Amino acid sequence: MISFKHVEKYYGSFHALKDINLTIERGEVVVAIGPSGSGKSTMLRCINALEEITTGELLVDGVDIHDKKTNLNEVRKNLGMVFQHFNLYPNMTVLENVTIAPIKVLKEDKETATKKAEKLLEKVGMLHKKDEYPTQLSGGQQQRIAIARSLAMEPDVMLFDEPTSALDPEMVGEVLDVMKSLAKDSGMTMIVVTHEMGFAREVADRVIFMADGQILEDRESESFFDHPKDERAKQFLSKIINH
Numbered sequence: 001m002i003s004f005k006h007v008e009k010y011y012g013s014f015h016a017l018k019d020i021n022l023t024i025e026r027g028e029v030v031v032a033i034g035p036s037g038s039g040k041s042t043m044l045r046c047i048n049a050l051e052e053i054t055t056g057e058l059l060v061d062g063v064d065i066h067d068k069k070t071n072l073n074e075v076r077k078n079l080g081m082v083f084q085h086f087n088l089y090p091n092m093t094v095l096e097n098v099t100i101a102p103i104k105v106l107k108e109d110k111e112t113a114t115k116k117a118e119k120l121l122e123k124v125g126m127l128h129k130k131d132e133y134p135t136q137l138s139g140g141q142q143q144r145i146a147i148a149r150s151l152a153m154e155p156d157v158m159l160f161d162e163p164t165s166a167l168d169p170e171m172v173g174e175v176l177d178v179m180k181s182l183a184k185d186s187g188m189t190m191i192v193v194t195h196e197m198g199f200a201r202e203v204a205d206r207v208i209f210m211a212d213g214q215i216l217e218d219r220e221s222e223s224f225f226d227h228p229k230d231e232r233a234k235q236f237l238s239k240i241i242n243h
């Protein structure tokens with residue numbers, strides 16, 4: 001469903017992604033880990049063309065998204081993205097934040113969009129806040145709403161870019177719990193960039209370890225955590241675990 005073939009990415013003269021080859025199948029939960037600056041976010045952002053690739057090929061459901069002729073809006077409808085910062089609309093209620101895109105983009109009528117939004121808000125434990133405004137809510141609550149907002153577009157794939165790293169520690173768990181249930185109950189294809197190793201170990205089917213713009217490991221999660229092969233992956237894990 002997502003396929004990188006020999007993808008290279010430069011920012012000016014800086015080589016951010018080096019020969020990335022990666023295939024992600026429908027329903028897989030893939031977690032990308034690695035040191036800061038290793039290219040994880042860049043890789044994720046290339047998938048919905050928030051970043052352009054320099055060379056190589058990147059297919060999403062068979063569509064070459066970096067082909068100038070591709071209608072990116074169509075492709076992006078199927079790719080939900082949750083960022084570190086939640087970017088909710090501050091002047092809209094929680095419910096309006098979740099219904100706006102389905103009404104405007106998917107042309108759903110208000111009643112259908114509202115029913116769907118309420119179900120999703122219930123799923124992320126935020127239905128009781130539907131008439132409040134984002135600024136009245138905690139970071140963890142806002143991030144759960146951001147997840148509901150993405151899901152309202154009924155994407156095939158959810159991309160998460162360090163969704164818990166801007167949160168106070170006591171709020172991380174509630175967001176990870178929502179993501180866990182999404183991974184386990186919905187069969188959603190998910191690609192998650194995170195520093196949360198417990199989450200990766202528990203939820204990921206596969207782990208990708210990146211360093212210096214390269215994928216150094218791409219393996220089933222359990223085997224990766226039990227026996228990392230790459231020296232840098234070993235060091236990375238031992239540093240994180242000893243912290």
Ligand SMILES: Nc1ncnc2c1ncn2[C@@H]1O[C@H](COP(=O)(O)OP(=O)(O)OP(=O)(O)O)[C@@H](O)[C@H]1O
Pocket residue numbers: 011014016034035036037038039040041042043
């Ligand atoms: N717009 C940009 N212009 C120039 N360099 C960039 C840009 N975005 C990212 N980079 C550089 O590319 C490298 C990879 O960045 P990226 O954000 O993908 O790393 P990351 O692994 O996600 O790191 P972190 O865990 O800190 O978010 C970094 O060295 C970063 O400074």
